[in-house]
Amino acid sequence: MRTFGSLLVRGLIVGLFAGLLAGTFAYVTGEPHIDSAIAIEEAAGAAHTHDANGKAIPADPGEEPLVSRDGQRFGLFLATSLYGVALGGIFAVGYTLLRRRLRTPGDSYAALGLAAAGYVGIVLVPFLKYPPNPPAVxxxxxxxxxxxxxxxxxxxxxxxxxxxxxxxxxxxxxxxxxxxxxxxxxxxxxxxxxxxxxxxxxxxxVPGSFPATLLWKFRLASLGTQTTLWLLLGLGYAAATDRRTGKVEPEVVAA
Structure with a gap:
């Protein structure tokens, strides 16, 4: 019999690896589209305006970003890792509280079902209503x-x-x-x-002039990142609670 502490540690570890791999997916599939969106924004900012006499006036280039693109890329992995750890901890708590109410054949099925429910409610439903936009939009x-x-x-x-x-x-x-x-x-x-x-x-x-193809490539990359995170979280936690590694009997620690 394993305690809640054991289940929580498993969730944190699984969440960390899921977050790192989701960050890798986001870096490979999403970062190029972000760079393209930023290039479009910078090109628009460099456009010329005209005064009352029709004379061209360079537009204000704006302030330099507080964090460089290299810093933002590093922050991507840091953010997905921390998010994965936090989500893994919350997942472990939810699993402990709901395991006996899920009515599944085994612990691994309970983990997969909980991950699927979380993905649909937390990711898919909001995405279909408010799909994410690139930072420049x-x-x-x-x-x-x-x-x-x-x-x-x-x-x-x-x-x-x-x-x-x-x-x-x-x-x-x-x-x-x-x-x-x-x-x-x-x-x-x-x-x-x-x-x-x-x-x-x-x-x-989203401005009408923004490329629709670029917009949806970014959105699909964002959805793919979340899908990767939740899929790995569910599969990893299911493997951690598989009967072959010993049946987990979750129990709630009394306050």
Missing amino acids: GDPETITQRTVTYLLTLVLGLLAVWAGVAASRWSARFGSAPWIRIGAGAAAFLVTVVAAYLILPAINE
Whole structure:
């Protein structure tokens, strides 16, 4: 029998490796698109304006960035590593609290199911409503609004996952067939997500002149980074709790 401390350490270690590999994915697939977006912004900033007499005036080049691009690239790996460790710790806590309620054949299935639910609620639902934009795109004055609405979408995404699971279990009480339970869960999830999307405001600050191909390459790279992180987190934690390495009996430590 392993204690909560053992489960937590496993989550932190798995999260660290998942974060490092997700950072590698982001560096390879996302950084080139960020460089292209910055180049477009710099080109626009270097454009000339005209005074009342039609004379060309160079635009203000702006201030130098506080952190160089090399520093930002290093920060990418640091950020994904820290995020992976934090997420691994939270994942371990959630696994400990919910393991006996997940009704899965084994511990590894519970880890995979929890990772899938977290990915859908925390990543996929917010992404479909508010897909990320490159650093050079967006109005700085609306960053607070965008942050608040994104966090609301994240909370509603988790609520939608909970609604789907609750509806599926409620249907099971009546001895429903598996496909009916799946349909009830999917319907409850979709209804919650659609209602959230209709309530939350639409935010689109991408200029019409910005290349659509570059925009979606960046967004897909961002989604791929999150997918890599959650996939490795689920698979790694499932391997750490596999019966072949000894069945894990999670227990909650009393306060």
